[in-house]
Amino acid sequence: MKTVVVIFLATLLYAENPQKSENVYSWQLTFPTFEKCKQFYQQYEADLLNGLLQHSRDKYNTNMDVDYVSCALVEMDWQKQQPVVLGQNVMYQKERQ
Numbered sequence: 001m002k003t004v005v006v007i008f009l010a011t012l013l014y015a016e017n018p019q020k021s022e023n024v025y026s027w028q029l030t031f032p033t034f035e036k037c038k039q040f041y042q043q044y045e046a047d048l049l050n051g052l053l054q055h056s057r058d059k060y061n062t063n064m065d066v067d068y069v070s071c072a073l074v075e076m077d078w079q080k081q082q083p084v085v086l087g088q089n090v091m092y093q094k095e096r097q
Contacts, residue, residue: 002077006031008041008048009072009088012056015063022060024052025074025083034089037071041091049092068093 008026031037041048049066056064069092074083 002075004073004075004086006034006037006071006073007076007083008037008069008091009074009085010052010069011067012052012060012064013067013094014060015065018065021067022056022064023082024055027076031071034071034073038089038091041069041071045092065094066092 007030008024010024012022012024014020014022031040048069052066052069053064056062068090070088070090072083072088073086075086076083
């Protein structure tokens, strides 16, 4: 079954090898619209970014940086591991050096 929803999509970069990355999807946290996602992000930005860093330490056992976070309109198909991204609005982007 396919479902179209708005979720958070984040890309994490390995601190020791920024060319390597992992994508993280908020499977359990969905929104009906981009606006609702944006409002949630603005209210909980610090907690969300810190949570991504903690998640990266727990799951990948290494320090990572948050490259970007977006509210993404996706088609989720539970038969596949990754959603099809139909569109996105960037909420946070790491400053480029």
